[in-house]
Amino acid sequence: MHLSGRCVCDSDPLFVEEKHIHAADLVVGALENAFQECDEVIGQEMEATNQTGGCTALAALYFQGKLYVANAGDSRAILVLKDNIVPMSSEFTPESERQRIQHLAFLFPKLLDGEFTRFEFPRRLKGDDVGHKVLYRDYFMEGWGYKTVEKADLKYPLVHGHGKQARLLGTLAVSRGLGDHQLKVIDTNIGVKPFLSCIPKVNVFDFALHDIKEDDVLVMATDGLWDVLCNDEVAHVVRSFLAENRTDPQRFSELAKCLVCRARGKKRGHRWMLDDSHEASYDDISVFVIPLHNREED
Amino acid sequence: MHLSGRCVCDSDPLFVEEKHIHAADLVVGALENAFQECDEVIGQEMEATNQTGGCTALAALYFQGKLYVANAGDSRAILVLKDNIVPMSSEFTPESERQRIQHLAFLFPKLLDGEFTRFEFPRRLKGDDVGHKVLYRDYFMEGWGYKTVEKADLKYPLVHGHGKQARLLGTLAVSRGLGDHQLKVIDTNIGVKPFLSCIPKVNVFDFALHDIKEDDVLVMATDGLWDVLCNDEVAHVVRSFLAENRTDPQRFSELAKCLVCRARGKKRGHRWMLDDSHEASYDDISVFVIPLHNREED
Known part of the structure; x- marks a missing residue:
């Protein structure tokens, strides 16, 4: 089976159907393989250049009407839609694993x-x-x-x-x-x-099954955001910010900045505080906000 | 923490609370260990007596208001309640694992x-x-x-x-x-x-959260039953059989027999058939029906 739905091998369609293999499964497999290969390349590069370090990995791919989110680490992706929140990843931590x-x-x-x-x-x-x-x-x-x-x-x-x-x-x-x-x-x-595993868990969201509105977005962020703001709080910021900023062409990147600032808090003396009693995030805060409406249909 | 809720070690309660450890977790742990130990004993016995063989394993335990079902294999347990069916296990097969x-x-x-x-x-x-x-x-x-x-x-x-x-x-x-x-x-x-793993997955059902009726039962059976009857079909047989047999003191074991006979089918010539077109189960059919009402409270 090819991504276009055309069969590559004349003898295969029966088996492909029996195994319930769909085009989306090939995209999932490609992402799983990509994470493995990426990790190998990083290992070779690091050794060749005598560097150290590692990172959490969260990737989003839009392809043929579906959103694929691949996660290996403690970052998180959620869809903030008009009426609900759809978690697109779960964290991999020493506790959960x-x-x-x-x-x-x-x-x-x-x-x-x-x-x-x-x-x-x-x-x-x-x-x-x-x-x-x-x-x-x-x-x-x-x-x-x-x-x-x-x-x-x-x-x-x-x-x-x-x-x-x-x-x-x-x-x-x-x-x-x-x-x-x-x-x-x-x-x-x-x-x-x-x-330490580099294998991602891939979640798939099918746009054909949902009526996507103008302010619906994908939020991807590192643990620095999620440590101090829960999904509901992030969704609240997203919805109110976008409702108040209808015309700004940069509104999605401004929203990402706004979320970073919320998690970073304000400096009070030598400490960064969310408010008078809660410390702000002391971890890395990276946030992407990606609009889901008016997608280029491929 | 003891099963009675009493703390064994004075310094532990804080940590036990932090880790969200409840009495039910000790029962789950005991079942998990019991399966491992049972498998070891079977291995020793088999070797000592020069026997071979193995089996699927499904165990149910009622303790302090909760039902624990431990499964390692391709048998299945479901609760057939008045208004719904609660799966208490999932099958472990080469495909699912x-x-x-x-x-x-x-x-x-x-x-x-x-x-x-x-x-x-x-x-x-x-x-x-x-x-x-x-x-x-x-x-x-x-x-x-x-x-x-x-x-x-x-x-x-x-x-x-x-x-x-x-x-x-x-x-x-x-x-x-x-x-x-x-x-x-x-x-x-x-x-x-x-x-081949001997580790069970344990599912817990808390009776305190449900209003158990007189005809509510736990059905435990090997794949011979589930190969030819789905959960809904089994629930239908359970409900209609028990409704028609209100007074028979043996009605639960009669129901188990009835389910076995349904899956075994009828002999037509040299073949066992469910009806004119479908072959009956050719696998082992073992069925237990356990009433859930009027439990002895411990």
């Missing part, structure tokens, strides 16, 4: 180099916990069990902390992304990359 | 012993496909991509076939279950067990 990460450590214990425990505990264990029963979770558990604490359980946990504080190997707050091929846990030879 | 299975083969290629390809293709490839582009999926793909066929791609696929015909290593129609520790692909030394 605990079982995948623990399973890898179970399969390849050497990756922890004797420095970490793959078990999760509700809190860091101390020396006097040894011999007592505590709650724990292993890779195959969504629920919790009890185990008697051994000395090895006192090691730092592979996945530890809660919410914004959750860390992979005490190092990274994300569990998917591009780059970071050379990243080691500080003062050790333990690589983070084996646990 | 393709990515997990392919990923394992990617991590440990030796498990395929050069006899299988981990790629999925819409159909078996033939010699004259070599050099041509065909659709394929690897472990990291929900979508499809194109690859140029190499000779190695002509090997039998790790996961192949569609629906009821889908097979793991050309051997098993399920991807989770207990036992089968010694199972090999016919005429090879390739073990199936590494790909």
